[in-house]
Amino acid sequence: MITGPTNEATAAPASAVPLLFHNGLLIDGRGGEPVRDGAVLVEDGLVRWAGPGAERPELPAGTREMDVRGDAILPGFIDCHVHMAAPGGALDHAQLGAMPRSLRTFLSAPRMRQTLFAGVTTARDLGGADAGHRKAVDDGLLVGPRLLVAIAMLSPTGGHGDFRAGTDDGVTDPTMSRLADGVDDCRRAVRDLLRKGADCIKVAATGGVWSPTDQPDDDGFLEDEIRTITEIAAGHRGKRVAAHAQGRGGILNAVRGGVASVEHGYEIDDEAIDLMLERGTFLVPTLTTANTDPDPLKAASWAYAKKKHWQAVARRHIPHAIERGVRVAMGTDCGIAEHGTNLRELAYLVESGMTPMGAILAGTSEAAELLGLAHEIGTLEPGKRADLVIARGNPLTDIASLGKPENVLLVAKDGVPYKDTDGLAA
Ligand SMILES: [Zn+2]
Structure with missing residues (x-):
């Protein structure tokens, strides 16, 4: 019942x-x-x-x-990396972009309910869900976890948030990402997201698997751009920045630029680990997504190949970061992975070397620390x-x-x- x-x-x-x-x-x-x-x-x-x-x-x-x-x-568990507006499975930007925005929002509603029912009472949405999603939950209009929203990922031109597939046709889908280049443009873009009610900011510090023209070890924003964004966010009631960062160079740019968390971090190495330990930067390894095999029928061939390669990279590097004691917070990237089984991430964290208690803390009190909500939840x-x-x-x-x-x-x-x-x- x-x-x-x-x-x-x-x-x-x-x-x-x-x-x-x-x-x-x-x-x-x-x-x-x-x-x-x-x-x-x-x-x-x-x-x-x-x-x-x-x-x-x-x-x-x-x-x-x-x-x-x-x-x-x-x-209640805290998932620090979800995308309620994305369907789970494989991401087809053309299909998502062609969908009326209202339909995308309606489709988020059952996913939010499913996420809560999986045991997640707070979730940080790192792109695709606007402030209306948060308010709909807070006002009791929708059943779901308490949400913190980044609204849309900030990305440089040609970076992880630029879904234009190497042509000049079309525009990047503004509900998933915003493009900005250079410090001045980053200032304007981050202020615009804060104006729209962002609770946190997501930046692309490297390329990624599901973006057509880059690689996960290509640099995204450079350190000066990331630092500008983290400073402006910090000046708005201490809001924090999460960096999509998979290759080692971008991980270092993100950490030096002052982000609160490295998302994915697949190629994290000792240099980044030292810096993260010194600064208290969190790693959110999103192993649910890293361990989900891409569906060769749904994923584009370029995405399939990248995914298989970077899965192996993650399996080599993440356990070392855990062993060295980097602070880990639970995040799944559900929306890329299937929605509604978020707490599978805990077993993946244990497979990567955490104790069961350590994994539970990553999903509760440590995640609350990352979100700046340790006084309220966790x-x-x-x-x-x-x-x-x-x-x-x-x-x-x-x-x-x-x-x-x-x-x-x-x-x-x-x-x-x-x-x-x-x-x-x-
Ligand atoms: Zn994500």
Whole structure:
């Protein structure tokens, strides 16, 4: 049974009564030992208390008590790299560009719901979703994760965001990317995105797999352009910049230019690792996408060849960065990969050398740090937003189980259960 508002609902329900989830395996996102017979008390959309059931405080009048029968209680997960406006599978820019914008937006709605139901309560959309997507969720018009939006990726001419396939025909699709060249033009472009309500900025520091005329180890924006963008974003309430960066040269340009995160980072090497450790730069390795084999029937032949080559590069370099202790935040690139199985990323992180607990932190408290939201989300501690997931079994002994949405039994955001498979909160 599924409770919570549907996509037809016009307003999110108020969590009228306090909720106590008890008899769970509490993994609170802080990295300590999991607590057996753990419990979480939720009131007014916030975590009031979390800890061993035996120590729980007196319950407020009218508290609904829910026995989670030994299943895991975790913070809601945070996916730092999604594209709600892209279909998942293979990206066909011509097809997307030909689609009316309204249809693209409507098609995002079920993906947002699917993402929330996979256990993701906050997502950073790095291109394709405008500020209306965020507001539609905040206002209860759509069911989905809380969104931070980059609106469109900034890219140099001929770079990863330039989808014109080597001809002068057509224009680059403005809903996915904006072109800018040189420091002055970057200033104007980033200010325009901030004016439109961007929460964060995405820049192309290298070429990529799905852009027709460049390679993942071609430079995108240079260091001075990236630095200009990060400075302007920082001056707008500390907004942060994520860099699409796959080849080593572009990774270095991005880190030196002051970005908060290197997205993909497939060819990350010791020089970049040293610099990232020094500056606290995050790596978001998007292994879900890196490990998804391209569909030879859907992908253009040039994209297929690039994808196969760069998959192998990622498998050589990412585990080394993890071993050296670069800060990692979970991001999937769903929209390129299929939507709705975001937490598969955790098992990929473990395959690349993280512990199961490390992977869970990458998807909760570390991701919250990257987004600048650690004071609000990412752990189950008093005063934090009550974003939580009940998942079947023990993810510390079977991390892959979280990647199957059917094992995500309950998802609450701001204390409101949206997915509730077993009708616990009904
Ligand atoms: Zn992406």
